[in-house]
Amino acid sequence: GFVTPLLSAFLLKESPSPEKRAQNRAARAASGGGGFFSLVRVPAVAILLVVAFFAQFAFFSYQTVYVLWAQRVVFPTESSAHVSEIVSYILAFVGLCGIVVQLRMIGPLVRRFGEKSMLVAGLASRTAFFGLLVAFPVALMLPAAAPLLAFGTGMTLPNLAALQTYAAPADRRGQILGTNQSAASLGSVLGPLVGGQLFEQVAPGAPIALAMLLSGVALAVALLITRLHIERPTAPAPAR
Numbered sequence: 001g002f003v004t005p006l007l008s009a010f011l012l013k014e015s016p017s018p019e020k021r022a023q024n025r026a027a028r029a030a031s032g033g034g035g036f037f038s039l040v041r042v043p044a045v046a047i048l049l050v051v052a053f054f055a056q057f058a059f060f061s062y063q064t065v066y067v068l069w070a071q072r073v074v075f076p077t078e079s080s081a082h083v084s085e086i087v088s089y090i091l092a093f094v095g096l097c098g099i100v101v102q103l104r105m106i107g108p109l110v111r112r113f114g115e116k117s118m119l120v121a122g123l124a125s126r127t128a129f130f131g132l133l134v135a136f137p138v139a140l141m142l143p144a145a146a147p148l149l150a151f152g153t154g155m156t157l158p159n160l161a162a163l164q165t166y167a168a169p170a171d172r173r174g175q176i177l178g179t180n181q182s183a184a185s186l187g188s189v190l191g192p193l194v195g196g197q198l199f200e201q202v203a204p205g206a207p208i209a210l211a212m213l214l215s216g217v218a219l220a221v222a223l224l225i226t227r228l229h230i231e232r233p234t235a236p237a238p239a240r
Helices: 003-011 018-030 036-040 043-074 080-113 115-135 141-167 170-201 206-225
Strands: none
Touching: 036 043, 036 170, 043 080, 043 115, 043 141, 043 170, 043 206, 080 115, 080 141, 115 141, 115 206, 141 170, 170 206
16 A cells, blocks of 8 residues: 555656646736636636526525425425325436436537537526426426436536636646635535525525526526537647
């Protein structure tokens, strides 16, 4: 166990070299780059971070209370154990639909319509899912609307990450993915806190209504992306 890190320290070369890293730092310093605020000054990056925040805020406002909401609103006469069993089947169905989206739909749809259009489509699908639960809180709607959630999540998250890497400068793509995750994590923390309070203090359906509203905000902000030029990096030519 001790020999492996010792050999790695002495035998493995750094990549990139210290000289190259120094050049990169100097270039960023000359351009005023390198910090968080310089990164979010890129309009597409800032817009996508806002989308990531509101999209996750919406989802976790819903997810936190979903079982409790189903028990209180959709199945008020059923036992909690029975409601939990029903919800587990519905979530399994969502997962199955998600597998289909991931394996059969994302690639063809992105190649045909592009990441920006499919991000918007994913957020619209999520918003429609929350809206249907708010408008029709009945048992049949839970499985009927489930494919909308699977499609929305499957299209939103990967296309959001892809667009962030396209929008960021080439040498800062790792940083933007971390920043994107931070924005999403903030939404993931606030969602349960706000959703739980709304469930207890306002009404059982209030967190679902909030999820619909926030997802609609994310969708409206994402529409701004369609007006911006974000260039997909080209693959390097094969060596001859």
